Amino acid sequence: xxxxxxLKGIGLVTVVWFLFWALVAMGPLGWIVLGPILLIGIVQxxxxxxERRRQNHAASTAGVQNCPDCGAPNxxxxxxxxxxxxxx
Ligand SMILES: [Zn+2]
Numbered sequence: 001x002x003x004x005x006x007l008k009g010i011g012l013v014t015v016v017w018f019l020f021w022a023l024v025a026m027g028p029l030g031w032i033v034l035g036p037i038l039l040i041g042i043v044q045x046x047x048x049x050x051e052r053r054r055q056n057h058a059a060s061t062a063g064v065q066n067c068p069d070c071g072a073p074n075x076x077x078x079x080x081x082x083x084x085x086x087x088x
């Protein structure tokens with residue numbers, strides 16, 4: 001393990017440790033206030049990731065040509081279908 005990874009791991013553990021004790025110190029009132037905020041934050045992060053993944057997928061499927069015979073997607077530089085060898 002490199003030093004950088006070790007430091008990152010220690011940093012992460014420290015942050016989690018502080019968050020844990022901050023939550024314990026705040027008590028139920030803090031959980032009620034922070035819980036929904038954290039949940040919304042997590043949902044937003046996942047949504048953004050999903051969006052980015054969808055955009056990447058759209059970009060990767062753009063520029064393909066479908067085989068006129070079997071409909072399989074082929075790279076634009078191909079001259080024959082990779083599935084049925086029909087000329088594109
Ligand atoms: Zn084909």
